[in-house]
Amino acid sequence: MTRPLSLPALSRAVLAKAREVGLTIATAESCTGGMVMVNLTAIAGSSDVVDRGFVTYSNAAKAAMLGVPMPLIERVGAVSAEVAAAMAEGALKASGAGLAVAITGIAGPGGGSAAKPVGLVHLAAVSRFGDVNRIERRYDPALGRAGIRRAATQDALTMLLDLAQRAGTQPT
Numbered sequence: 128m129t130r131p132l133s134l135p136a137l138s139r140a141v142l143a144k145a146r147e148v149g150l151t152i153a154t155a156e157s158c159t160g161g162m163v164m165v166n167l168t169a170i171a172g173s174s175d176v177v178d179r180g181f182v183t184y185s186n187a188a189k190a191a192m193l194g195v196p197m198p199l200i201e202r203v204g205a206v207s208a209e210v211a212a213a214m215a216e217g218a219l220k221a222s223g224a225g226l227a228v229a230i231t232g233i234a235g236p237g238g239g240s241a242a243k244p245v246g247l248v249h250l251a252a253v254s255r256f257g258d259v260n261r262i263e264r265r266y267d268p269a270l271g272r273a274g275i276r277r278a279a280t281q282d283a284l285t286m287l288l289d290l291a292q293r294a295g296t297q298p299t
Contacts, residue, residue, distance in 0.1 A: 144291040150225030151178040155218035158232040193217030211249035228252040252286035
């Protein structure tokens with residue numbers, strides 16, 4: 128089994144591929160609080176690829192900044208595949224970027240329920256070409272808050288890399 132790339136190595140790979148295919152990146156983060164953006168912008172020269180990041184921790188911010196419909200949040204909850212997808216689409220639309228990723232979840236240690244336990248995270252990534260990738264993760268609560276957030280950041284960067292690689296095969 129191949130060992131996953133470190134966050135800095137993965138961030139460099141995302142930036143290089145996005146640069147190669149001529150796409151910019153936007154993020155919409157809730158439970159990670161901007162960690163994807165922090166990792167991308169830690170790389171010198173990232174400003175030619177990174178457009179902007181939205182930290183939308185509250186439901187009101189998700190609605191105001193990303194256009195996530197409040198009735199959707201009320202119906203399915205902020206931690207859901209539907210809201211993650213709406214966040215990613217909203218980030219893409221609000222920024223004009225070519226790629227966007229969104230994360231919403233319960234990092235803990237509190238806040239979970241039987242239906243939505245600590246460690247539940249929904250991620251969605253979209254491209255301007257209409258590619259969509261959604262995943263649900265149930266990270267082990269034993270990872271702790273920091274570990275869950277780090278794992279979600281790793282998955283989000285991996286999703287961005289995958290979409291950037293697919294975008295390289297699209298007609299422009």
